[in-house]
Amino acid sequence: MRPRSGPTVEHRVLAARLRLLRERAGVSLQAAAVALGAHPATVRRIERAETGLDAHQVRVLLERYGVSDAEGEPIMAGLAAANLPGWWHGWRDTMLPWQQEVIGIESSARLIRAWHPAVVPELLRTPAYEAALCHALFPAESGAWRDRRVELLGERQRRLEERGAALWALFPAAALHTRVGGPGVMAEQRALLEEAVDRRHLTVQVVPLDHPPHPMTGVPPLHLLRVQAPEIGDRAVLEIPGSRVDIIDEPAAVMDCRIRLDAACASAPHPGTPLPAGRENPGNL
Incomplete structure (x- = not known):
């Protein structure tokens, strides 16, 4: 997980994409949280780039949103870079x-x-x-x-x-x-x-x-x-x-x-x- 130093732009971009994919799929925060087995606040924090992007959680969300492998692959591939601390760390x-x-x-x-x-x-x-x-x-x-x-x-x-x-x-x-x-x-x-x-x-x-x-x-x-x-x-x-x-x-x-x-x-x-x-x-x- 990325050490706490504030989210990078790469992190913000992926978090925003997850929110847009959820909204496109018509999935509520509550329904997304059920898929994760978590509280809706957890999904909200993920979408606001307030917490690190866990690969398992992201994969579960993409599946719940019905995202194709072709569309989801760039998001999964970008997780490592998004979780790196910013240069100002x-x-x-x-x-x-x-x-x-x-x-x-x-x-x-x-x-x-x-x-x-x-x-x-x-x-x-x-x-x-x-x-x-x-x-x-x-x-x-x-x-x-x-x-x-x-x-x-x-x-x-x-x-x-x-x-x-x-x-x-x-x-x-x-x-x-x-x-x-x-x-x-x-x-x-x-x-x-x-x-x-x-x-x-x-x-x-x-x-x-x-x-x-x-x-x-x-x-x-x-x-x-x-x-x-x-x-x-x-x-x-x-x-x-x-x-x-x-x-x-x-x-x-x-x-x-x-x-x-x-x-x-x-x-x-x-x-x-x-x-x-x-x-x-x-x-x-």
Whole structure:
């Protein structure tokens, strides 16, 4: 069975296929549970990718749903890969519980859109910026724990670039006036943001300080994740103050988040516009 590190996209896809096959066959959760000799909650957990995929259970369900060998073979063949822990498993001791689920989707996303109302979005942060921010946000944690979080972020960024996924980030110029670390840290962070215009899969928009209110004004940090798998819909990840996170998968609610972000991006300066001056660079860029 897969160690607990949050489901991978491969796991989610197979779980969703099992649900679709059950619904196509007109089999209720109760009837599927009877076939397994289990509680309906067990079938629900299987279909939500909340538990490992047991080969015997999956085979029983496929038989109950009347799935042909030709249609069921790819599912059975994919079980081994689906039960493997995600690459982030080794960092789970430094991750907040919700991060395991989010990174499980992020790791296969082809498009990530990010908004942060106060600081540079995490997937754009330099190691020094992230380290200084971790020190401020998690002062009670050990230096080793914070170092591991910086290491995890670097691995997320590396994998994002390696697979050519697109990242589109929007944040206010106030982030450039919030001194995270010292002047050197901020200068390095600004340099990375300025290089974004030349990076193929990266889009950065900064809302000026004197910009009027827009649809994302006052909205907590938001990520929109899109995976190229028809079984998995888009996700919206909303970080609520107080270390609570809402992972939204209801299509209408996700669409509302996308419309708001679209409108905010449309009103912001065009990607490639020079960054507004920050504290460490009071002149024009």
